[in-house]
Amino acid sequence: MKEGGRKPGALPPCAACKLIRRRCAPDCLFAPYFPADQPHKFASVHKVFGASNVNKMLQELPEEQRxxxxxxxxxxxxxxxxxxxxxxxxxxSCLQQQVAVLQTQLALAQAELVHIRNSSSSTQPQSSSHHHNDTKSSSFFAIDNVTESLWSC
Amino acid sequence: MKEGGRKPGALPPCAACKLIRRRCAPDCLFAPYFPADQPHKFASVHKVFGASNVNKMLQELPEEQRxxxxxxxxxxxxxxxxxxxxxxxxxxSCLQQQVAVLQTQLALAQAELVHIRNSSSSTQPQSSSHHHNDTKSSSFFAIDNVTESLWSC
Known part of the structure; x- marks a missing residue:
């Protein structure tokens, strides 16, 4: 397990150069992101994407996005x-399922709200003064409009 | 742009072998998944993962999962x-945001349901017979239990 004939006292190579057994140059593209003390970080990236592809992908990006x-x-x-x-x-896929389930739950809750309001106003004509529910209803449904823009992210 | 000296009348190589310019053997691992008429499918996989890594990953899986x-x-x-x-x-990240927003909306709707029930029972003592709301409440909240198992996927 030689380490590229490193001189005594020299800086250790980054985790990437150590794994692919190449000299770690002072301007090594990997070094800032794959420090020597985190060997597993590069190991998995190398196994899945390959060092050469990771290198290419990083080179194609401006430094602040790397x-x-x-x-x-x-x-x-x-x-x-x-x-x-x-x-x-x-x-x-799992998150898409969660979104679908939550959307169903929310639709049910909204339907339940409408149903409660309708049934309480139809079975209790004496409580027709309770129009504050309508105000709440519009404030509640307004949440949909406010957050709708998030769906497009 | 030669194609590996293919004999006239021979089957065309799969999209993978054509791109990486190797002979497409009859038992080629890529051929069932990267047909010659879908070159872009392999091109992107090759650019991101590399043909060698894709080959290794497929070899490590049973055929029915490939x-x-x-x-x-x-x-x-x-x-x-x-x-x-x-x-x-x-x-x-986007889906996680959607889940968080939907959870907030659902919590608000549930709180609204509780609030409506509480306020209608406290301001209308004459309507104390409306305990059917409680039944509905438990049936509604039961949805949480039924779908909770999905969160662990």
Whole structure:
């Protein structure tokens, strides 16, 4: 397990260069994102994407976006290691199910609200003064409009 | 742009072998999933994961899971091509936001239901016979229990 004939006292190579056994140059593209003390971070990214592809993808990005790109690649690679069939797409599918279930629950709750208001006004004509419910209704449904823009993200 | 010296009349190589310019053997691992008429499917997977990694990942899976694995890799690769910084993780983040917003909306709707029931029973003591609301309440909140198991997917 030689380490590229490193001189005594020289800085240790980054985790990426150490794994792929190449000299870690002072301007190494990997070094800022794959420090020597976090070898697993690069190991999973290398296994899934390959060092050469990671290098290419980072080179195509401006420096200020590389840290985020590395984080997302590490996340994606770890997901693929945990679930070799579906990877990240398994998480997306699960979240889409959660969204669908929550949308159903919300629709049911909204229907329940409408039903309670309708039944209380029809069975209790004496309580026709309770129009404050209508105000609440419009304030509640207004939430949909406020948050609708989030769905487009 | 030669095609590996293919004999006239021979079957065309699969999209993967054509792109990486190798002979497409009859037992080619890629051929069932990357047909010659869908070159873009392999192109994106190759650019993001690399043919060698895709080959290794498929070899490590039983045959019946390979089709799903290829679909998820194509999805993931296309997401990374569209969004080189966040890839699939961008979609996950967006869906997590949607889940959080829906959970807030649902909590508000549930609170509104409780509030309406409480205020109608406290301001209308004559309508104390309206205990059917309680039954509805428990049936509504029961939805949470039924669907709770989905959250663990």
């Amino acid at each position: 840290s985020d790109a590395v984080s997302s690649m590490v996340y994606e690679a770890n997901a693929r290691m945990r679930d070799p069939v579906y990877g990240c797409v398994g998480a997306i | 089709s799903d694995a290829v679909s998820s890799m194509v999805y993931e690769a296309n997401a990374r091509m569209r969004d080189p910084v966040y890839g699939c993780v961008g979609a996950i």
